[in-house]
Each structure stands twice: as C-alpha cells, then as structure tokens.
Amino acid sequence: MVSARARAAALGLLAMAAPVAALASGGGMSGGGQMPSIAAPSYDPVEEYRRGAAAYQAGKFRDAARNFEHVTEVQPKVASVWFMLGMARAGAGDVKGAAHAYEKAVKLDPAPVPPHREYAVTLAKLKQTDKAAAELAMLKARAEACNATCPEAADLTAAVTAVQQAMAGGAPTASLAAPASLVFASAAGDAAYERAVGLINQRRWADALAALDAAQTVFGPHPDVLTYKGYVWRRLGQWDRAEGYYRAALAVAPNHRGAREYYGELKVLRGDLAGARAMLAGIEAECSFGCAEAEELRLWIDHGGDPAT
Secondary structure (H helix, E strand, C coil): CCHHHHHHHHHHHHHHCCCCCCCHHHHHHHCCCCCCCCCCCCCCCCHHHHHHHHHHCCHHHHHHHHHHHHEEEEHHCCHHHHHHHHHHHHHCCHHHHHHHHHHHHHHHHHCCHHHHHHHHHHHHHCCHHHHHEEEEEEEHEEEHHHHCCCCHHHHHHHHHHHHHHCCCCCCCCCCCCCCCCCCCHHHHHHHHHHHHHHHHHCCCCCHHHHHHHHHHHHHCCCCCHHHHHHHHHHHHHCCCHHHHHHHHHHHHHHCCCHHHHHHHHHHHCCCCHHHHHHHHHHHHHHHHCHHHHHHHCCCCCHHHCCCCC
C-alpha cells in the first residue's frame, strides 16, 4: 500500500487535475468515424488522466489505475502517466504491477526522482535486493553530483533515505514534502506551467524541465506541456527525445500549431526541409489569414536554421 505521506505527495502534484484551459496556441482533436466492431477503444488521454487523478484523490485506487491504463494505451511513452499508474496500483495493493509501471516510467524518462524512489522502494518490498541496490547507488551518485545545488536536491536526499529504510526493512518516508492541505485546484498545475515558460525564456533548461514535470503530473499528456518538453530537450541537443515529445503532442492534438512549428524547426535542423514544409502546410491550413507559428517556421525554412543566428 502507498503510505499516507507518499499518497499526499502525489495528491499535491496532481492538484486534483481539473480540466486545463488552453495554455498555448493550437490544439483540438478530430474524430475517427470507424465502426465500433473494427475500431479499438479510443480514449481522450487528458480526460482519462483527469478521471484517474480524481479517483486517486478519492482513494479509489483500482478505478484510478484503470483510467491511467487507458491513458497508457493512447500515450504509451509519457513517463508521468506510468508513474501515476504505479502509484495507483500500489494504492490498490498490486505491488508487482506497481513495480512494472515504475520501471516503465524510469526507462522512458530517467530524470525525475520520485519514480526512481518508488521503484527502488517497491523492489525492496519484493525482495529484489540487487535491483533496489542499483537504484540506490544511482540516486546516491546523483545526490553527490548535485551537491545540494540542483533543483531536485531535496528529492534526492529524501529518496536515498527512503530507499535505505526500505532495504533495511523499515517504513520509508515520503520522497516529497507532504502538502499543508489536501484541498487543491488546477491553479497549481497552471502555476507550474507558467513558471516553466518563464524559466525557458531565461534558458534555465533543467529548472524548466522540473517545472514541466510538475505540470505534467497535474495535467497528464497535455499537448502544450509535451510541446514545451520537446522544445527544452531540443535546446539541450537531445533531438531524438525532442521528436518523441513533439510526436506525442501531435498524437493528442493533431492540429496543435505550436507542436507543428517546433517539430518543423527540428526537421530544418536535421536537413529535412520537405518535412518542415509539410509541417508548415499543416499550420497554414489551420490559420488561413496567417499566424505567428507559420511565419516563424517559414523564416527557419528560408534561412536553413534559426533566423536569429
């Protein structure tokens, strides 16, 4: 079972995941039209995540797990969804299922600390000592490299302590500070998103990713958050990772102008001008009278790269 403090920490990040307003340009989803007999179940990942968050907050862990599973069927490569699926399964007493979900989360995105902590603690519960020890060694190495100066310093310190306690057979403490109140609103997610945008403008990439992780834990695979995560990873030089986030954003919202613009810019950087022009055509089809995303991408294509350089 998830400890009361661990559950409270997750609730603080979820912030009850109320429906998020449009935070950036673009968005929208189009229907399919296939007959039910030949079409697989289709879920709105943002709505299913919201339902899962509400169920989790209400302590209905099996229902929450089912909702989060629906999200993974549509968006199988979003780490934060697998993390919350693990938390829900743990709350429902499915320790092995939780371990599997946490493992997926840390493989998809090794950066966030909480999934590593929960994975290691769960491995200790399952008596998989070697794997738990490997996670502990990794967390210790990150904490030492951080030297109490990185954004996740407090999480790393708490995670190391929690895993050590679990491996010693004790009850681990929560890796994140429990919130003062469990009455939250989606404003917490909006604030994290706005903070991330400000940090991006300051080119504080690591801090921006941490803020985007917090926003994503509240809102799930929202295309605006996915798009900005792709942008940050592109600026960090990890183009394959960036492309994964752009593709995930467009899978949720095929007409998302911001995702198309940034994906088009990445294609320019890779020398795929035909692919960039295809992205531009898609944006122009959405804004017949012109829009900033189309103009920016057109400049990138004309200059063969960032026109500001």
